[in-house]
Amino acid sequence: MDLLDLLDIIGTFVFAISGALAAAEKRLDFFGTAFIAFITAVGGGTVRDLILGSYPLGWVKNIVYLNAIGIGFLCAILFRRYIISWRRTFSVFDTIGIGVFTVLGLQKALLLNVHPTIAVLMGMVSAVFGGVIRDTLCNEVPLIFHKEIYAMACLSGGVLFMILRFFDVNEPYVTISAVSLIIIIRFVAIRYQLQMRVWRYEEKK
């Protein structure tokens, strides 16, 4: 659980970097870039909490998320060249972030006693909606609507989580299995269909 919280913060940091890079690609200014980095990082969890009516929002309650975003934004600005050339490494963190966000979102929904299907949906929303808002604000059709593996990986992990939980598997194993499945699906998708791996800001060559 503590490890999940740490990964949640790291995921927020990584999502802020990926948001900032997407914004820089759109030639937004300094402020616009920070704004998009912020929305990409907290958008998914915020939409989930608004839907569930779960207040206060995580990033409003705990300032550490805002700090993680600020540091991520600075890293994106300062080390942009390096991050792009390390993007294979970076994508490992991005994928871990997706897995962690999905499971944390799902767990949060379950605490509120929603239907299992809703919980799985909320896990996916947590992981992907930041990117949906980022793309909409950048005036593009959201990336995940064209490249389904990203969201399908989250849904598969969520379903596995619910199945293992139904059979009373211990919580840590459930969590590790679900996060692992998401990561594996993503990596398999990346390896065998390279075009899905393509970064947003490279799609236009």
Added chain:
Amino acid sequence: MDLLDLLDIIGTFVFAISGALAAAEKRLDFFGTAFIAFITAVGGGTVRDLILGSYPLGWVKNIVYLNAIGIGFLCAILFRRYIISWRRTFSVFDTIGIGVFTVLGLQKALLLNVHPTIAVLMGMVSAVFGGVIRDTLCNEVPLIFHKEIYAMACLSGGVLFMILRFFDVNEPYVTISAVSLIIIIRFVAIRYQLQMRVWRYEEKK
């Protein structure tokens, strides 16, 4: 009231189909299409409930809405050709859905003791905001901003509802009158200004 609930579910089903067809037109993938179908169907009610702070959201509380959307999505995928050629029939259901969503949204707002003008607005929001989010995510200026009859029909029905209610007309008559007015305005608009009837995915010929 029971009939209204049934019509609400049918409206959700029909809106999911119309969302899926709009998404297919934009060449979104399987996931993107399901996502847009979902947002089109629940977006209006969700925005209304977020504005009013009315938790839990209808589709979070009752899984039947999610099921209606899933079945609607499958119908859109499987029977796409038929739906498009039956679109005159289909538009009857779509229009009934708009009328029902308006009245249900208005009633929900009134239960929360808001100002009558706010209630009328919330009725319209319930009926049209799913389409606004659908168009925004599909990267288009929302359709209802160009073709006013759609929203004006909802507002007219809402105003009639409030007037009849003010004169203590029995609830069932108020509901039937308001829904009927919305349907009539829409059909008159369709008959006399055919271009307003045009389906989204045909506008570009």
Added chain:
Amino acid sequence: MDLLDLLDIIGTFVFAISGALAAAEKRLDFFGTAFIAFITAVGGGTVRDLILGSYPLGWVKNIVYLNAIGIGFLCAILFRRYIISWRRTFSVFDTIGIGVFTVLGLQKALLLNVHPTIAVLMGMVSAVFGGVIRDTLCNEVPLIFHKEIYAMACLSGGVLFMILRFFDVNEPYVTISAVSLIIIIRFVAIRYQLQMRVWRYEEKK
């Protein structure tokens, strides 16, 4: 405080006009124009309140905001030519509106005991998010993402507010100083970088 409330209503009125003019520029119809005027005026405060979970929303509770928007919309329709030619004068009100929205948003957030950084962010969100939603619905990359002074002015005012408050300066002086700083930064930005002043509906010549 009473003066702030009055300025809040005037700010709502002015934002409705600026939203209506932006919508007219996009050739939206009567309804679409009213809708965009409404969203521009209440969008920022609504997003802030959704994030903070502060219900009921200001414009839902007090119908005066809806009236201010209605009158603003009518003024924009009726006096469009005059407003455009008076736009130097009009921008004074717009700028005052931004300052007032920032400080009111910040104060509302502080009442809910959030972290000072969150409060400053909420002040900025109150002032700029109406415009972000307006631009997104009009299918454009939000203006403030290209022209940073607008949002930076709000952030600077918010930071000054928190600093003066930390040193126990009297509330009225804190408020006046923060609003003044925002207005001054905006006017300096307008004077020395004229392109940032450019109105939305003139950018395309």
